[in-house]
């Protein structure tokens with residue numbers, strides 16, 4: 001049995017977020033060392049603020065300023081620092097009810113160990129030196145020994161130069177394996193052999209194989225070498241540069257039915273002017289040194305295939 | 315006594331003005347706007363809604379993984395059932411159908427259904443071309459995926475090259491009559507469409523959908539709810555979904571079997587024998603112009619190989635015999651996650667006689683259609699101005 005391939009797959013994108021009026025005021029407030037909450041229909045103060053009442057669904061727009069000090073309502077120790085977390089060392093996650101608020105905010109508490117945290121302890125905000133209008137403008141919370149002081153006071157939410165959007169980067173780390181059938185295919189292609197698998201039920205030859213027939217739902221095991229020549233069943237001429245793709249424009253992206261395969265695979269056609277590529281063109285793969293895949297397919301010079309011979313594969 | 319289904323009525327419809335970027339609102343604010351307009355249209359309040367069913371495009375398209383969690387308060391779903399539906403580009407259609415089934419089965423009396431997308435907060439082309447290890451990167455985006463199938467359609471039917479440009483020219487002109495449409499190209503001409511650059515030959519720039527921010531909401535209710543409706547409801551006469559794999563030996567990308575089966579199911583439910591004569595208009599999912607003639611055949615409005623002839627003869631124009639996409643369609647407005655629901659909602663608007671400047675005279679039966687994935691998910695409904703007979 002061939003080696004099962006595995007490789008890391010990182011999916012990462014800097015998503016942007018328009019904030020809308022409430023989050024815009026909240027995050028701009030943090031930049032100005034002002035914590036804003038919002039008043040609900042029944043006079044509760046929610047911090048962080050939300051746009052719509054969680055009970056009545058009413059639109060909420062009455063902002064208030066609350067204290068920079070508060071009380072821990074519950075907590076969890078975070079023993080190991082992970083990428084993207086605050087403080088760069090172990091810390092406590094806390095839910096903290098700021099003075100004047102009726103709900104708690106999630107943040108980090110800077111203490112040396114779990115023995116230094118307890119529900120009901122008093123804490124205050126440690127502001128970040130550089131503030132941009134983000135939740136990280138609160139660097140963390142720290143222990144504080146003063147009593148509950150501040151009341152919520154009305155605030156118009158107006159600031160100079162308000163933050164209206166943020167970047168919210170997302171990143172997912174996977175360990176990807178294409179599975180048995182695709183691993184075998186990828187390995188054989190690297191050895192310049194095109195090997196598909198035949199379905200024991202409908203006899204169709206799948207390339208690339210997926211280990212099961214999508215129509216019959218049964219496992220495929222019988223290996224079948226196909227090609228290497230094939231027929232262009234259809235194509236498009238690409239004039240759009242894709243970010244992660246280093247192919248000179250224009251180029252031809254084609255569906256190619258390799259001889260003996262029951263569906264087309266996809267490849268690039270070269271070795272012929274792009275505007276002379278046509279359906280029915282006979283092509284063969286061209287490998288470059290060390291390439292895992294054929295770099296492209298080029299004309300074989302044979303006469304074009306008759307439409308009737310490949311129309312079921314279009 | 316046999317148990318019959320509860321007839322389902324559309325009594326509220328709301329859309330945002332679709333644009334390239336709604337930077338003034340959060341996603342919550344965007345969906346709220348569409349939902350409020352639907353409630354207003356139905357003259358109902360949040361308290362009248364029994365359940366909420368939402369849909370959006372695949373998660374990577376805007377990076378919101380659990381919209382149902384984040385949007386429950388904006389959509390008044392607290393204390394009520396809330397579900398999310400997930401079928402790629404067809405999601406707006408399947409979301410409406412799930413909501414409709416909740417009413418038809420008498421699980422709920424009145425359901426809010428909504429679909430949305432803020433394409434400006436991400437990049438759909440990135441979302442469609444993740445760098446999967448061991449795979450050869452060849453292409454990015456939906457245009458390159460669908461263009462070879464358009465070429466296959468042209469070869470199979472002998473359709474002349476200019477058909478696609480006729481569709482785009484029509485849809486962009488229709489959009490000028492729809493205040494909610496994204497693209498309002500006041501100086502559009504056929505020559506301009508035909509002179510626009512080829513992106514993925516045979517698909518031109520002007521024959522490609524835009525990238526939009528927008529939301530669409532509908533309120534579906536039972537017979538009792540319809541009786542209280544201040545405005546004429548649209549009645550659901552049939553609705554169906556079908557799926558098939560993205561790729562399999564024998565798949566017909568030009569006219570997928572799942573699409574044919576889905577349409578046949580809808581017609582059977584609605585008692586439609588001859589869709590071309592009995593249906594007054596259709597809002598069908600046409601992200602690239604050539605998909606109009608392709609779907610005309612797939613949906614049974616034309617014989618195989620004949621769809622392009624309807625387009626060429628002007629049958630699908632707003633004043634034609636079978637108007638297609640009077641709203642301007644996906645070619646003029648494409649918040650992907652919402653695009654299917656907009657088709658369904660526009661069909662309902664037409665049979666309610668409320669489509670304004672893009673109203674089709676005397677529209678009594680209209681079809682809404684959505685597809686998604688690699689032409690693998692289909693969702694359709696047929697709505698009428700009268701309650702269903704069966």
Ligand SMILES: [Zn+2]
Pocket residue numbers: 199200201202203204213214215216217
């Ligand atoms: Zn099989």
